[in-house]
Amino acid sequence: MAWRLLSSKTLISLFHSSLSPSPSPFPNPIWSSLLFSSPFSTSFISTKTPRKLKPRKKKKKESPRTKLVQHESNRIHHFEHLVQRDSFLRFVTKSKIFLSKRPEHVLRLDDAGKLHHELGFPRGRKVVRSIEKHPRIFQTYRHTDGKMWFGFTDLVEELLEEENRIMDEMEVDRVTRVRKLLMMSKDKRIPLSKIYHTRSLFGIPEDFRDRVSKFPDYFRVVVENDGRRVLELVNWDPALAVSQLEKDFVLDEDKVKKAFTFPMKHGKCLDLDEDDARKLRLLSSLPLVSPYSDGSGLDLWTVEAEKYRVGLLHEFLSLTLEKRASIHHIVEFKEEFSLTKHTYQMLLKQPRTFYLAGTEMNWVVFLRDAYDEDGVLIHRDPQVVFNEKLYRYAEML
Known part of the structure; x- marks a missing residue:
């Protein structure tokens, strides 16, 4: 073969010329493989990155x-x-x-x-x-x-x-529900549009805006500068300012006391006597702030403010037909009820009373005591x- 005719000097000169920056005199790849192939195998060398050095793939977070x-x-x-x-x-x-x-x-x-x-x-x-x-x-x-x-x-x-x-038959009952909503609201006024958007939640008729004029002793419609029509409360009725929670408390005090828990940070050993310990348990369990009181002035991050908001949402759900509401219904009244963006977490902390179903972005909250063991409303x-x-x-x- 032709390659055997090449002298050793010729091979050496070709090798040195290949190291120079000038173009290779042997464009044919066969020559290159012959000149530079190694007699030793490197297949035993591992080229894989060790598992512990590989960057860990981040798990995709499940969407809310x-x-x-x-x-x-x-x-x-x-x-x-x-x-x-x-x-x-x-x-x-x-x-x-x-x-x-x-x-x-x-x-x-x-x-x-x-x-x-x-x-x-x-x-x-x-x-x-x-x-x-x-x-x-x-x-x-x-x-x-x-x-x-x-x-x-x-x-x-x-x-x-x-x-x-x-x-038509339930008109008086629906009027009462709206009156109680107004009494719970911060300024005793709610835009008519919000009541209309949530009408199915409370069984309010489609033409409620027209029926309002039949009850001048209860309601007044005010047109604001932007053209928005707002429903205002005319007279406060103390007989209506009694929450469902307060009614239940009269019937079964112990049951209501166990319905809510508001953990409080305190030392592990306070050396409390029996009476003081009972008062502390009462403070951390029973929501004493009435939803019909003015809670707008409470400090947002106090236990009293949280008790107020929890009690208000409990009363809000009690006024609904099916004792449940979605996040969209609750957000509708965020301003009127002085609710915070932490409403979701607040409800999750009260599993004895509320049950949240659905997804984190589109949840529904139920009043558990309003349903029997089979999930059927007790009062329909x-x-x-x-x-x-x-x-x-x-x-x-």
């Missing part, structure tokens, strides 16, 4: 949008089921409200497809898919204009008449009975 509030071991499944049921029936509840305000209770499908927020169906999905899930509630038909429309079935039209009768408002009937029809195929 999907992370559940309760650990599996602490989960109360009938409360979680109610949250899931509400999510499944969101299209039914929101569409019922929206269609009820429209002439003839109908809507063109082309228009409905653009109203995912108002009707409560997933964005990007076809509204027809949600309609087909509830054939006893909604129906579609082709109008004389050739367009497809959807509306209520005859069954739901009859149910709506029943619901209107309930609203006529509107709640009606809603449950509607939900049963909505889940039928």
